[in-house]
Amino acid sequence: MAATDVVDRIKAHIGKTQKPVTATVEAGHLKRFAEAIGDPNPRWLEEAPPTFLVAIAPTSYHLDEAEQYGKGWLNGGNRFEYLEPVKVGDRITATGKVGDVYEKSGSSGNLLFIIFETEYTNQHGHTVARLRGTAIRR
Amino acid sequence: MSSAVKAGEEIPELVKHPTTRQLVQYAGASGDFYEIHYDQDFARGVNLPGVILHGLLKAGYLGQLLTDWIGDRGTLKSFEVSYRGIDVPDKPYRCRGRITKVDGKDVELEVWGEDENGQKTTLGSATVQLG
Numbered sequence: 001m002a003a004t005d006v007v008d009r010i011k012a013h014i015g016k017t018q019k020p021v022t023a024t025v026e027a028g029h030l031k032r033f034a035e036a037i038g039d040p041n042p043r044w045l046e047e048a049p050p051t052f053l054v055a056i057a058p059t060s061y062h063l064d065e066a067e068q069y070g071k072g073w074l075n076g077g078n079r080f081e082y083l084e085p086v087k088v089g090d091r092i093t094a095t096g097k098v099g100d101v102y103e104k105s106g107s108s109g110n111l112l113f114i115i116f117e118t119e120y121t122n123q124h125g126h127t128v129a130r131l132r133g134t135a136i137r138r
Numbered sequence: 139m140s141s142a143v144k145a146g147e148e149i150p151e152l153v154k155h156p157t158t159r160q161l162v163q164y165a166g167a168s169g170d171f172y173e174i175h176y177d178q179d180f181a182r183g184v185n186l187p188g189v190i191l192h193g194l195l196k197a198g199y200l201g202q203l204l205t206d207w208i209g210d211r212g213t214l215k216s217f218e219v220s221y222r223g224i225d226v227p228d229k230p231y232r233c234r235g236r237i238t239k240v241d242g243k244d245v246e247l248e249v250w251g252e253d254e255n256g257q258k259t260t261l262g263s264a265t266v267q268l269g
Contacts, residue, residue: 032167036160036164037198037199037201038199039205049198049201050197050204050205051194051197051201054170055167055168073172075221076220077218077219077221080217081215082217
């Protein structure tokens with residue numbers, strides 16, 4: 001399949017909201033996450049550290065078409081916006097969508113950029129955070 | 139350090155010593171099981187020197203740099219990172235930050251992560267609200 005066809009098929013996902021994922025913030029999960037980062041701050045026994053929400057729902061969801069472009073994934077960047085704290089016991093719902101898809105030429109060939117946007121809401125219906133992730137196929 | 143928040147000032151640095159064990163811990167805790175972070179053969183098969191740090195693990199380190207500095211003096215409002223290079227385990231990863239703007243209670247910072255050669259492999263910024 002020509003690369004342009006693949007790109008067009010991936011672009012067809014832009015703006016489509018994915019099925020929301022809901023999970024409870026568990027104390028044990030927070031502890032393991034903080035230990036993995038090596039952050040001993042006791043605050044994270046009760047509250048989510050800045051990057052924890054990625055562990056509740058993936059920043060990118062599986063796009064079969066994207067696997068047909070290039071050899072592998074790279075993470076280009078992440079942007080977090082925080083509106084309310086996330087605490088142990090909160091029920092968090094993550095809703096993701098593809099925000100944008102574009103190609104760029106790099107030094108070792110073309111790269112495909114896929115922008116994933118995720119909004120996180122809590123059990124009270126409040127938006128607690130937004131995340132933007134730049135996934136790159138190369 | 140109640141009033142010592144001035145543009146141009148660097149915040150205390152944080153030096154991390156990531157290991158392959160820590161990459162596996164992060165894979166498990168985050169749910170990111172992409173093999174380039176724990177399978178040497180797989181990583182080399184996609185033209186990497188070996189397993190590499192998760193971008194989001196480096197973001198986690200920079201998040202710690204920020205929350206260590208903020209303490210209970212304020213709230214992290216936004217945080218952005220751009221991954222410009224790969225980092226491998228068993229090398230120190232140095233997290234640094236500098237205050238770029240202070241406007242009343244609103245503080246902006248640049249943050250970055252350096253490899254052992256001082257190369258900035260992660261660039262980022264953050265906004266903090268004091269009080």
